[in-house]
Amino acid sequence: MCACAAASVFLLRTGSAAAAAVPKVAVSGLLLLHGCHTGPRRVLVTGGSGLVGRAIQHVVQEEERKDGEEWIFLSSKDANLMNKEETQAVFQKHKPTHVIHLAALVGGLFKNMRGNLDFWRHNLCINDNVLQAAHEVDAVKVVSCLSTCIFPDKTTYPIDETMIHNGPPHDSNFGYSYAKRMIDVHNRGYFEQTGRSYTSVIPTNVFGPHDNFNIEDGHVLPGLIHKAYIAQKEGKPLVVWGSGSPRRQFIYSLDLARLILWVLRNYNEVEPIILSVGEEEEVSIKEAAEKVVRALDFKGELVHDTSKSDGQFKKTASNAKLMRYLPNFAFTPFDKALKDTCDWFVANYDNARK
Numbered sequence: 001m002c003a004c005a006a007a008s009v010f011l012l013r014t015g016s017a018a019a020a021a022v023p024k025v026a027v028s029g030l031l032l033l034h035g036c037h038t039g040p041r042r043v044l045v046t047g048g049s050g051l052v053g054r055a056i057q058h059v060v061q062e063e064e065r066k067d068g069e070e071w072i073f074l075s076s077k078d079a080n081l082m083n084k085e086e087t088q089a090v091f092q093k094h095k096p097t098h099v100i101h102l103a104a105l106v107g108g109l110f111k112n113m114r115g116n117l118d119f120w121r122h123n124l125c126i127n128d129n130v131l132q133a134a135h136e137v138d139a140v141k142v143v144s145c146l147s148t149c150i151f152p153d154k155t156t157y158p159i160d161e162t163m164i165h166n167g168p169p170h171d172s173n174f175g176y177s178y179a180k181r182m183i184d185v186h187n188r189g190y191f192e193q194t195g196r197s198y199t200s201v202i203p204t205n206v207f208g209p210h211d212n213f214n215i216e217d218g219h220v221l222p223g224l225i226h227k228a229y230i231a232q233k234e235g236k237p238l239v240v241w242g243s244g245s246p247r248r249q250f251i252y253s254l255d256l257a258r259l260i261l262w263v264l265r266n267y268n269e270v271e272p273i274i275l276s277v278g279e280e281e282e283v284s285i286k287e288a289a290e291k292v293v294r295a296l297d298f299k300g301e302l303v304h305d306t307s308k309s310d311g312q313f314k315k316t317a318s319n320a321k322l323m324r325y326l327p328n329f330a331f332t333p334f335d336k337a338l339k340d341t342c343d344w345f346v347a348n349y350d351n352a353r354k
């Protein structure tokens, strides 16, 4: 696939033979009536130009090419999905049989704290438009993206898929969290009223090539990579925001892309599934910063700015459900994925999102 982000629609045709049918299964009381689709698949990816969308493009092109699948990757230039008419028009144009819905207003802790209203309104609006437009063109399956940061703040650990609606999310990102939780409400409603097989995945913190490396607005890992890169150049200390003690599970975008493709093709529940490395892979922000230092061969000092917020202390998620389905899935080791991401950032510094 062409690496040019400016091209707003990426079309990838992978053959015309019929795709394999998805079997009917009954799980947790939800029998999927519309999960079966035997003709060619036209997969529309909203948010196809972002971190996860670019990883899916890479995996579809390099690893998981399948006969009978045509892929269309959208960016915001193709349609503003906050606008109902533009959303309907782009769905009418492509008439997808399947949708991977990634488009969202996304950001790290500090961007969320500044914009809870925006995160709520943008994401609620995008999700309602996309899911209804998919239904109107008769798309048989939609896989949408939630996040482990939407779970209740006060909870028991590890978090699992049954706990999404159990209590208020962390104050720092309540807008994003409630909007994302409503996707699960949409999915249950579409299933009950129309039999649609619309489901969702719950990734932990994602990182990889094509991330948003903006220091103020991005997530913790790309922010650390960018800050370390600048500190190295300027011979200054790397300043880690917060105490460094909060703990996170990180998933490499290419691993997440492989798992989302599996969900699209093989997962037949309406209920969400957590896509995460194991609980034992959780690292503190301090450990993550030390790994960034090693990956970039940063020679300076590492200091903590404890005047900055820590956010939620931890959101340890269980991947037991995923492991029941895919016991042999091999995650890319964190150190290797981090090194590859740092190498990508250095090699693409001029054009990287920052």
Ligand SMILES: NC(=O)c1ccc[n+]([C@@H]2O[C@H](COP(=O)([O-])OP(=O)(O)OC[C@H]3O[C@@H](n4cnc5c(N)ncnc54)[C@H](OP(=O)(O)O)[C@@H]3O)[C@@H](O)[C@H]2O)c1
Residues within 6 Å of the ligand: 046, 047, 048, 049, 050, 051, 052, 053, 074, 075, 076, 077, 079, 080, 081, 082, 101, 102, 103, 104, 105, 106, 126, 145, 146, 147, 148, 203, 204, 205, 206, 207, 210, 211, 212, 219
């Ligand atoms: N990154 C993480 O750590 C993380 C963790 C858990 C879950 N998630 C979820 O995973 C999904 C993908 O996240 P990501 O990190 O890949 O995000 P990203 O890199 O910020 O990309 C966001 C994508 O959404 C598109 N978009 C945003 N607003 C839009 C609008 N109004 N109309 C049309 N398109 C719009 C963007 O298009 P442009 O490129 O044209 O702006 C871009 O393709 C999101 O649903 C996110 O909530 C992410």
